[in-house]
Amino acid sequence: MSLSLPIAAVLLFMIGSALTAAVLHDVVSSIVAFAGYSFGVAVLWALFRAPDVALTEAAVGAGVTTVLFLLTIARTSVPRSGRFEGLSPRSVLAVVAVVLTVGATVPALPAVGDPSAPILAGEVSQYYLGNAYEQTDVTNAVTAVLVGYRGFDTLGEVAVVFAAGVAMLLVLRQEEFV
Structure with missing residues (x-):
């Protein structure tokens, strides 16, 4: 199976946005990167010719969720010592476990368009x-x-x-x- 150039570009953008959201130390920047990921998902649905799902993802994922996260950050005050300072080995292990579990299921899926x-x-x-x-x-x-x-x-x-x-x-x- 080969991916078209627009789909491959959107997938690379989504992976970059997800990784950026995961490694940023600033919460607001991480929220913006997450909004970019949701926007990429919406564009991907549009490329797959599912405009209703694309609009829902854009409205809920990139729109409402981002606004709710930003409002939550704006309405709460977290002392500098309580902010995210790095990745713990436990969280890295959890992410690796989820990635391996999801990755193990991919070969069981039928090919796209089969x-x-x-x-x-x-x-x-x-x-x-x-x-x-x-x-x-x-x-x-x-x-x-x-x-x-x-x-x-x-x-x-x-x-x-x-x-x-x-x-x-x-x-x-x-x-x-x-």
Whole structure:
């Protein structure tokens, strides 16, 4: 499998952003690097022609999460001695364990675009792929499923995210008057 140049560039950007976020000593800089990583994920979804997932990642990952992290840092004061000063051997071991565990699962995944992949060979997947375009008049199968077939479920998810946002704003507004 070969990667296209734009996808390879975005993946390199994401790896660089993730490593930068992990090694920076300044918390605000680390948050900004993490926002860059989330933005890279959003661009990757857009390159994979899943605009709904890309917009969600951009809004939640790069947008709302970054704002919440920055507001948290702005509203809390941590003495210099309580700030991050380096990596402990325990945290390095935990990161290595997670990377090895995830890395061990990658060979079990089917190749990207493999027509014999179990998820594509299933009856439900075949139905959606075969009927989504003509039944929903949407050119993206993921969007067709989320909006056309699972519209009420998606509406429920949007309502939950909206309620969480309103609750967050109410909490932040109350803290201003304290």
